[in-house]
Amino acid sequence: MLLLEKNSLTEEIEELVNLMGHERSSLLPILQALQRKHKYISDFAQQEIARLLDIHPVEVYSVISFYAFLHSEPHGRNIVRLCQTITCDMAGKDAVAKAIERELGITFGQTTKDKRITLEYANCLGMCDQGPAMIVNDRVYTHLTPEKAVNILNEIK
Ligand code: FES
Numbered sequence: 001m002l003l004l005e006k007n008s009l010t011e012e013i014e015e016l017v018n019l020m021g022h023e024r025s026s027l028l029p030i031l032q033a034l035q036r037k038h039k040y041i042s043d044f045a046q047q048e049i050a051r052l053l054d055i056h057p058v059e060v061y062s063v064i065s066f067y068a069f070l071h072s073e074p075h076g077r078n079i080v081r082l083c084q085t086i087t088c089d090m091a092g093k094d095a096v097a098k099a100i101e102r103e104l105g106i107t108f109g110q111t112t113k114d115k116r117i118t119l120e121y122a123n124c125l126g127m128c129d130q131g132p133a134m135i136v137n138d139r140v141y142t143h144l145t146p147e148k149a150v151n152i153l154n155e156i157k
Pocket residue numbers: 083084085086087088089123124125126127128129131133
């Protein structure tokens with residue numbers, strides 16, 4: 001079973017490489033495509049990409065670590081990113097973060113057991129005049145209070 005999964009993932013990566021090219025510049029689009037489909041890029045996928053692009057696996061991993069939208073581990077169905085940059089911080093980010101953590105029973109960087117939500121911190125979302133701000137998947141929420149943030153979380157399926 002594991003072998004089958006590996007083979008199909010290898011084939012998928014080979015197809016992406018053939019489509020997007022074997023150059024180093026293809027790395028990011030290939031990672032984005034895998035992230036979109038699988039929601040994360042496994043160790044095995046990273047090794048295969050490195051092999052097929054003829055680059056070191058560390059290079060693949062460093063690109064994944066650099067971009068907040070790429071993940072090397074499985075995440076929840078919904079990603080909640082709370083802005084931790086200074087303006088939101090001063091506008092009450094900590095109180096919002098504590099309320100969210102209390103409500104979900106996890107801390108930032110973790111995923112709920114039912115895989116419903118992953119909590120992450122983000123840097124400035126460009127809504128500094130309306131902080132604290134957070135983004136849930138692709139939707140931005142502003143002027144958060146602890147209560148408002150918890151209500152938003154409770155509406156997420
Ligand atoms: S500092 Fe939070 S959105 Fe800019």
